[in-house]
Amino acid sequence: MSLELSERLKQMAPSATMAMAAKAKELKAQGRSIISFTAGEPNFNTPDAAKKFAVKAMNENQTHYTVTAGAIELRQAIAGYYARHFDLKYDAAKEIITGTGAKQLLYEAMGCLVNPGDEVILFAPAWVSYYEQIKLFGGVPVIIDTESDNYIPSPDKLEQAVNNKTKIIILNNPNNPTGAVYPHDVLEKIARIAVKHNLIIINDEIYERLIYGVNYLPHVLKLVPDARDLILNINGVSKSYAMTGWRLGYALGCEKIIKGLNSLQGHLTSNTSSITQWAAVGALTEPEVELEVENMRVEFGKRRDLAVKLLNEIPGLKFTEPSGAFYIFIDISNFLNKKLANGKIYKDDAAFCNDILDEKGLGLVPGSAFLSSNHVRISYSCSEDDIIEGMKRLKEFLA
Numbered sequence: 461m462s463l464e465l466s467e468r469l470k471q472m473a474p475s476a477t478m479a480m481a482a483k484a485k486e487l488k489a490q491g492r493s494i495i496s497f498t499a500g501e502p503n504f505n506t507p508d509a510a511k512k513f514a515v516k517a518m519n520e521n522q523t524h525y526t527v528t529a530g531a532i533e534l535r536q537a538i539a540g541y542y543a544r545h546f547d548l549k550y551d552a553a554k555e556i557i558t559g560t561g562a563k564q565l566l567y568e569a570m571g572c573l574v575n576p577g578d579e580v581i582l583f584a585p586a587w588v589s590y591y592e593q594i595k596l597f598g599g600v601p602v603i604i605d606t607e608s609d610n611y612i613p614s615p616d617k618l619e620q621a622v623n624n625k626t627k628i629i630i631l632n633n634p635n636n637p638t639g640a641v642y643p644h645d646v647l648e649k650i651a652r653i654a655v656k657h658n659l660i661i662i663n664d665e666i667y668e669r670l671i672y673g674v675n676y677l678p679h680v681l682k683l684v685p686d687a688r689d690l691i692l693n694i695n696g697v698s699k700s701y702a703m704t705g706w707r708l709g710y711a712l713g714c715e716k717i718i719k720g721l722n723s724l725q726g727h728l729t730s731n732t733s734s735i736t737q738w739a740a741v742g743a744l745t746e747p748e749v750e751l752e753v754e755n756m757r758v759e760f761g762k763r764r765d766l767a768v769k770l771l772n773e774i775p776g777l778k779f780t781e782p783s784g785a786f787y788i789f790i791d792i793s794n795f796l797n798k799k800l801a802n803g804k805i806y807k808d809d810a811a812f813c814n815d816i817l818d819e820k821g822l823g824l825v826p827g828s829a830f831l832s833s834n835h836v837r838i839s840y841s842c843s844e845d846d847i848i849e850g851m852k853r854l855k856e857f858l859a
């Protein structure tokens with residue numbers, strides 16, 4: 461019997477970040493000394509308040525299905541956060557849905573909004589899953605490269621790319637993989653272009669708390685309130701609250717889109733885990749958690765400074781200093797197509813990442829996974845000791 465997978469699946473590239481992180485974990489399990497700069501997750505523990513709420517939920521038998529969008533108490537906690545933090549009002553009952561990580565809500569957003577042939581504008585380098593998610597629904601990713609603009613999207617290039625097939629603009633600010641934080645005037649211009657052409661903005665703000673130099677980012681909707689019905693905010697507890705494994709993301713937007721997400725999710729997973737939902741209520745409402753989130757941000761800022769300092773000590777590497785998230789995107793073109801210390805020549809970033817993991821036990825993610833070849837992404841969400849050791853291994857490999 462011959463077994464055929466769907467054409468849809470055959471055209472999909474697996475997630476390179478997941479693949480590299482899995483390979484690093486596998487080598488570590490075999491007893492190798494591995495430093496992994498692959499993970500997109502904080503090495504901190506989930507705040508105690510979140511854990512306490514989860515235990516209480518279990519003890520009180522909050523262990524049944526909730527409505528698909530999530531318990532109303534959780535949606536109220538999210539509305540409270542957006543009101544407190546961004547001064548934005550969302551109706552907990554109609555304009556908020558929670559799901560199994562921001563990733564699921566992004567997938568649902570594409571499913572609800574993209575018709576075959578619709579163009580979706582992406583600023584590259586871009587997070588690994590957008591491109592594949594757009595294609596899964598027959599959409600056409602239109603890529604605007606930001607490398608020559610210091611990784612800040614150019615509103616002029618955006619305006620030029622818009623045509624009558626354009627439906628969506630994806631914004632990811634602060635950005636994975638570049639760590640760029642977009643200036644206010646750029647955000648405002650992008651939102652005005654969306655309003656002018658009636659385009660939806662999927663605003664992935666999962667790293668909004670992880671910014672350095674300043675501790676607050678104004679929301680794009682405070683800059684262009686007219687865009688309210690066109691902006692779908694995607695957020696979650698994974699990164700800011702060190703809760704990646706719990707799988708809780710949320711989307712906030714106009715009632716029509718949220719209803720669409722709800723219909724699709726009703727056939728996918730229904731609600732995310734009820735225990736997780738209550739843990740997130742704890743994270744979003746208990747006052748002491750705010751301080752923990754701030755402490756993590758300060759700690760990430762120190763790690764960023766350390767990683768930048770050590771990278772600057774390696775001649776030939778090029779990168780733009782990041783202002784947010786916990787990534788640095790490094791141009792390795794000076795080291796491709798020439799003999800390195802191990803006597804080998806690498807033609808591309810994927811081969812480079814493969815060998816540095818095998819030979820030096822250092823996990824990096826190839827830039828091509830983010831639609832930008834000749835680069836590697838490092839995540840500095842690990843300990844300072846790991847950053848120091850990892851940079852030493854990188855330096856040796858590049859010698």
Ligand SMILES: Cc1ncc(COP(=O)(O)O)c(C=O)c1O
Pocket residue numbers: 500560561562563564587632636664666695696697698704708709
């Ligand atoms: C830009 C971006 N969006 C969304 C996600 C998904 O986050 P979650 O863990 O909530 O699914 C990630 C995780 O790496 C990310 O980097």
